[in-house]
Amino acid sequence: MLEEKRFEDITVNELCDRAMIRRATFYKHFGDKYEFFTFIIREIQAEFDQEIAGSLDTDMPIDFYITIVRRVIIFFTERKKLIQSVLKSECFPSLLRILSEQVEFDILQKLKEDAEKGYKLIADPEVMAHFFTGAILETLQWWLTLKKPISLESVERQIVDMMKAVYLSANADI
16 A cells, blocks of 8 residues: 555545455554554564575674665565655654564664674664664665666665675684
8 A cells, every 4th residue: 555655644544445354453453554564564574584584594693784775675675666655654753663672672683693603892782773773774875866876786786795804804813
């Protein structure tokens, strides 16, 4: 539905009609459409997590972050119409916050795992999770709104190179 109209114009009635459920059923599971959107983001993130876990064949933590960047880019490019609709929405800051919280949570969990395995972090895991999440999402938002976009491959390479530099600076001995 987000490809068809802005988030703020979608009603719970429309969501229920599309899903062929009653309003009571919707409200049994969700307090409002924002909770529903959060649920959808978590479901998409769970799919990402499964894909990431299945695609990593190395124990190097930096590969996790590289894979996240690539998966987010693939998601954005496969759903350009959806992303453009969300970018135009008055609710974009709220929707971005929901997405950011989920991405940040996953990155934070991975950073904590890395620290437990003996990898050095250049900052507290919470600070690094905010930094990586903000860097990834803000850069991709900027890229999506460029009038003369640079290639997606170039943006991906540059994000990955910067993340490698941050990670490797603390783990130069690896």
